[in-house]
Amino acid sequence: MTHFSALSLLKNALTGQKNWQAQWPDSQPKAEYDVVIVGAGGHGLGAAYYLAKEHGITNVAVIDKGWLGGGNTGRNTTIIRSNYLYDESARLYDHAVDLWEGLSQDLNYNVMFSRRGVLMLAHNVHDVQSFQRHIHSNRLNGVDNRWLTPEEAKEFCPPLNISPNARYPVVGAALQMRAGTARHDAVAWGYARGASQRGVDIIQNCPVTAIRRGPDGAVEGVETAKGFIRAKKVAVSAAGHTSVVMETAGVRMPLESYPLQALVSEPVKPIFPCVVMSNTVHAYISQSDKGELVIGSGTDQYTSYSQRGGLPLIEHTVAAICEIFPIFNRMRMLRKWGGIVDVTPDRSPILGMTPVPGLYVNCGWGTGGFKATPGAAHTLAWTVAKGTPHDINAPFTLDRFRTGRLIDEAAAAAVAH
Amino acid sequence: MTAHIDLSKAGILAESSAVRVALLPPVARFSLRAATPEQKALSKALGITLPAKIGQCGRKGDIEIICLGPDEWTIIAPEDQAGMITDACAAIYAKTPHSLTEISDREVTVRITGPKASDLITIGCPRDLDQLPVGEARRTVFDGVTTVLWRDGDQDYRLDLWRSFAPHVIALLETGCGELAGE
Amino acid sequence: MTAFRVPGRGRVLHNRPVSFTFDGDTYQGLEGDTVASALIANGVHLMGRSFKYHRPRGPIAAGSEEPNALIGTRRGKGRFEPNTRATVQEIWNGLETNSQNKYPSLKFDIGAINDRLYMLFSAGFYYKTFMWPRSFWDKVYEPFIRAAAGLGVSPTEPDPDNYASRYLHTDVLVVGAGPAGLAAARAAAEAGLRVTLVDENAEPGGTLLSEPQAKIDGKPAWDWLESEIDALIDLGVRIMTRTTAIGYYHQNMIGLCQKLTDHLEKPAASTPRERMWRVRAKQVILAQGALEKPLVFDGNDRPGVMLAGSAQTYLNRYGVRVGNNTVVVTSHDSAWYAAFDLASAGTRIEAIVDTRPAPNADLVKQAAARGITVFAGYTATGTSGRLRIKSVRINKVDNGRVMAAQTLACDSLLVCGGWTPSLHLFSHTKGTLKWDDQSQTFLPDRITEDCQIAGAGRGLWGIEAALNDGFAMGAAAVKALGKTANIKTLSVADDRPGSGTSHTELPTDLDAGKARAFVDYQNDVTAKDLRLAVREGMRSIEHVKRYTTNGMATDQGKMSNINGLNIAADALGKKQPEVGLTTFRPPYTPTTFGAFVGYHKGDHFEVTRKTPIDSWAEENRAVFEPVSLWRRAWYFPKDGEDMDAAVRRECRETRKSLGMFDASTLGKIEVVGPDAVEFMNRMYTNPWTKLAPGRTRYGLLLGDDGYIRDDGVIGRLSDDRFHITTTTGGAARVLNMMEDYLQTEWPDLKVWLTSTTEQWATIALNGPNARNLLAPFVEGLDISDEAFPHMSIAECSVAGFPARLFRVSFTGELGFEVNVPARHGRALWETLFAAGQKYDICPYGTETMHVLRAEKGFIIVGQDTDGTVTPYDAGAGWAVGKNKPDFVGMRALNRPDLTAEGRKQLVGLLTDDGVSKLEEGAQIVLDPNQPIPMKMVGHVTSSYHSDAAGRPIALALIEGGHGKTGETVYIPMPDRTIRATITGTVFYDPENARLKL
């Protein structure tokens, strides 16, 4: 397959772009694989890529009920950061950021990871206490995160309104410089291309109807719309649909799926240099390379698979954005869409082994899934390959909901991711 | 921050050709809670039948009782009749368990009248006002704030608001008052 | 009189000239013009530059689907918006407009160099490069890409305008006031229903405005329109123009955005700029008509190239000819009529080029009669002209073979590739579409909401068909609402029904790989890009769209989706439905943020709750802090005092003599009923049975996961009546939780809960002189220590106000909390403040309250606990009723991890140097010399300078802390490491002597 480079681009330009090959072939399922991954989002494709690249396991199929990258991978606001409070979370997300930094070169696919800095706004004393706790913890964990005064925050992000009379005045901010955004579709496509280059089959439009277990309880394979596919190892990476898939293996999950909405404005010339998050008013904003303001909202209150959020939530989100950035009041919303996020009771993921031999799971990311993509995929591949937890994903077990050893970022910080 | 609105002074808060918004003087308010079997006895003690359907109002003299839930009523009365109400309920408590709790100061009431009173309500209340008959009331929401909305006439409403939420709602009503006049 | 204006023609007011500016030059238009129609009347087509190649562009359409003619519009300070569609913006005297995405000028734009390099900038090119050297991405490549993108510039000043919103309930909402919509509204209104009719244009009429020749029911179209509107108004129909249905949400909730002032020269101050209507309709009728498709061929984007139907609209609605000599290239009959209309208005029609070998014979005859040359079975293969089209290149197609070319000179080129139903709102409902091979369009299939689609929206063509379908669908809505309607029909003369065929790219004799045949004009997506995407493995239309950005421009694919789909399907050798149609997403057209914000900005943004005493605090220069929805007095600085100094003074004076504190925000719940005590036993960790009336107790509330949720002092007023207090932020949550258990788990209990938070104003008096101040004001109660000991509650009167008096202390000093009806709160405060002068009474705020309680080791839920802390962790095990059979959270406390060794436990911390004040949130380690990442054992939850202890004090959660008293820990800060010793949590008056004064 063509190596992407300025040169190959030039060559093809001169030949009318006629000689590019498919970045990944559209495969039909074989009867048996060493590993079947359910869900062809960034996480699933990434796991396949690392299985092939780092563990030499290439007899792998990634199966999706729809088109690859058609779920949350292509529906999120592309925020990447790792300034989490607990050691477990910080290590997981920072591992992801380490991989993000070299991902374009590793994949030979420009995922446009943009280290533009993520600014989290503090609006009251409680925020300050919680952010300081994060910053101190991050520092001792070697995670980049620092405190800015309102003036420093405005200098970093000029559109910011730091008037003390605001309903939610900005009393300070936590800044992670290493954090930023990436081009979400490119992540799925880059992993898909990299995986299929190494022999992985990507099977689209093939719903998995059941996970089959043998008499010993171990996984035997998956029933799909295109027939049974044998595999001793199955990894479920189905985001919002994880509960449905795991149920077929007799595993009930501590998950609920909620609609999450996001929107973009009409494109404008560069005006917004970084990413800003305000958890108190529930709004997240950055500007895409195309010029659109990309704005994330909170989840609707009820569980749903409809990918169709309501109007009131969007109104609140836009109001919050315009309260913090009054200059955007006359901008226009171009497009609004919904995704489905699967949320665990402690808002931290479940990543790795399950009670069922041969069955692995990667779910429960809530709104944190995109940023973790390479880290989650990388450690899941390790666990699937070796059949044991990776020390980074080891704490994110299903069992913690029995023992009570939760990793509750939200409770600890009253912060949504 | 919402400007101070002095809730101790009854009177007109905002007025335009379209609508008038006024703060009403204090009254005695009680929250009455009781299970179905107790309702007959309570009606007898109070001398007013407790309305059984949510949203319906019972009236006798200056006393108004509205049913807000299957086991919940609000009693509104002139302040000099508050004692009568508490005594009447206390007298039967032993045989007729219930909860009577004074909430006179928890809430204030705003009256909205004028040719565009209904339009003013629609800037914050998602209810279909055509489904709210004159003489009835509903607990609902106005711009996110819980309120009891009374319809006293075709274009004559009352809003009962928790004290600390009232300034927010009143400020919005004032804005709408001017906006409607401009149409 | 401008060159291209047709005297007396159109709906513009020819006697009302309007002047406005474009790129600094002043132009004359007429009232009723859009910026686009006025500029075209002045012979100006060049209005913008494209996104990627910066190609010169003019308007291709006449409505909200316009992708090219995007301009900046300004009305003085703060009132600028980018990317406004020139085809929608109405002109008024003084309107300033500017073109976008060009430098230095619209006519000469350096960015156009991209156009020369277009072969490099193929679809997805940026995924394939800009990767080396790695560091260049941040510094060089990305800034370059970002600067190149983005059309207009963002506003830079706050918006001075106001926005509004309303709820509207209607029986029938009709979207689109063309023939179908008007008829549907009529049918519904005549059945006596509440009807709302909306249209995004400045006036109702839709197609009728562009087809005045039609005779409806014997009347000229515009006369019929006028009388029909009158009739609707008489029937009470609410007609809203300049109102766009932006989104179709659950259960027939439709968002409407109404533009109120953008078309006015002098809007009234009280008029909002836009209003968002949240409509709930029992039935919705979508009558949004159809959108015309361009033809895809090399150079189909030059200024002067325009959709035929739009040219017809410019002529008949605005009285503007799009050019002097025009060529028409079409695959549909409709364009022929545009040609005829223009011809009769004085434009020379150079030729009508129809891709069909045998177009409608009647049309051919009419063309001949007008002396118009017709080329049937031809293709267009190129155009010339940089800033304005000069000629078009056409070739005969002989069963698939493209023959020799000939060139036709022109100053305008009308194109028509057929029409596609406008089903955006329908697709918001997740209603499904089915492909219609005959019309080569998607038509509505499965309807999921209570709605009907009328007219062109379901593939019907011509005014008569649309009109009568409108009546029928209106009647259907009436029927669905259980009423009866008689379906009426009208006949239309001089109607223009027609048909056509659909194409991918037009066939060409030139190298297709080099053709600039645009599909998405604004994003510069060509047919070649779409085929490249397919070649690279993009199999679904979603992938093709995302890879090429086709359909992602600000017209949301209105121009490009179907052409793009046809080409992608062709490249894949599949039928269109197998490739799929990307879902349309709200809003239908780009919608101002302000319209979503509505009233929620500034003072209206969100509720700010204030206590009855708040106004006194403000008058006395309190500094406030937001706590949940409340604002609370934080501290009361005197002249020259900073926060630290003020708080020290407030603490000192309170402990020395007397302090007063507004505690009104504390949540209060009245628990009443025979089962009140049983309820308390089940809800709280503490035992309540033995608590005597008149006494109070500290209560601890857990969740069923065993973690602390809330706490507060609870008084028992009688056997059956408790007065609960909760934290300020917890009030609503706690009541909801209690109602949940009561209603769904224990419905058998005879007990009821009433929120009394706002019934009472609460004033806390603390300090050795608290009783001395209070006693003289108290009637009906002896508050001596013997008669009214610590942790008592009673009803009495204070300063003549009915009161609930608590003897309780959150400071460690002799303390009382006086609750009086809220309306008396400020009066009582002022009375006590005045009388307190002889004790140097000191009003204090939340910060001092925090310091005083910390000195006594009292926790603040949410600060010293964080949702993962059990009563035992917090050192409040004593509050857990050991002999109770059950209470909320009891079972969870026995889970393995909650009983495990090494849990984080609340302890005191004293810094060894005795002067360093720790930072709240600072992390704690045992070995300060370990490498990063360090093993952290806990963090500081509270930290203050304590005047009473004469040193800084802190509370912290530390692993196994309760067993580590006296041990040394380290707090590594950026600049230094602080040594501290673990202590108990009480730093002041451990034997509680001062409570007993």
Place this chain on the structure above:
Amino acid sequence: MLLIHCPYCDETLPELEFTYGGEAHIARPENPADKTDDEWRDFLFIRTNVKGPHFERWRHAHGCGRFFNAVRDTVSDRFLTTYKAGEPRPDLAVLLEDAAKKEPSK
């Protein structure tokens, strides 16, 4: 914004008056002390999260204040029915039949 029928008020009202209460029919065990850690986890955390008809709780928070149960299709977000707290689970088959009849599609 959903429309929700409150079985106590017997009115169909805007979602803004209601708060979601999570999955329905998850009763708090009678004698918690006797429950195993697994059983307690199931009670606290395990949810069916069904894609389709979902038994769930709502509270008419800005209305009559009652918690009640509902069956809502989580794919279409359409309510199949609502019923008072304490009433038994309605028969899903019957509900789906009725829903099919009510389908606006024709």
